[in-house]
Amino acid sequence: MKMKTVAIVDNDSWTISALRMFLNTKLPSVDIIWSALSGQEALKQYAEEPCPHVLLVDMSLSDMSGADVIRRIRRYDQTVILLAITAFPLERYAIQASGAGAQALISKRYPKQIADSIDAADTSWFGPDVDGVPFQTARQAFYRVSAEKLSGVESLTTTEQRVVELCAQGFTSVEIAHTMGNAVATVNTHLRRALDKTGARNRTQLVAMWVRNQSMR
DSSP: OOOEEEEEEOSOHHHHHHHHHHHHHHOTTEEEEEEESSHHHHHHHHHHSOOOSEEEEESBOSSSBHHHHHHHHHTTOSSSEEEEEESSOGGGTHHHHHHHTOSEEEETTOHHHHHHHHHHOSTTOOOOOBTTBOOOOHHHHHHHHHTSOOOGGGGSOHHHHHHHHHHHTTOOHHHHHHHHTOOHHHHHHHHHHHHHHHTOSSHHHHHHHHHHHHHTO
């Protein structure tokens, strides 16, 4: 029988360590192949490392919402089981998690439920409703999310969003290039594409659109 693989995304290293220890004990046949402390790191790991069968995603990350991470992965992947986790009351994130394409929302206060969900997760699995909000299988969620029409800031690629985010923090193109390890010309190309996609007239308006989009999450 093929070993089930898991990855964990949480902005608290202690939580990752605790989950890793618990899952290794509770599910010895499961292999935790990678972890990430931020949304951007998670997307990078997802693109570059082996894709896990199950990905645990904390809903309240430091650099972007867990729902953003889930939606960006689900838009292009119909197989990975996405389990949203949170330390807050589940009803706070139920609509966001389900809408983004997660298969379940589970409290971090109950690690056994997380382990049981990982153990049960397969292509036809999805978790119970949360506060009346239903969840779907990975494939069902993929077809729904991938059909959604993106506009404005939502239409930007992960790299373009990162560049705009740094602009919003006051970084110049030179500083962004240094931070991201890219050439200044590459950064400016990403900015031009972001302007074209969003219809913003200049960087100031682009940043304003970004800030407004983030405040609505």
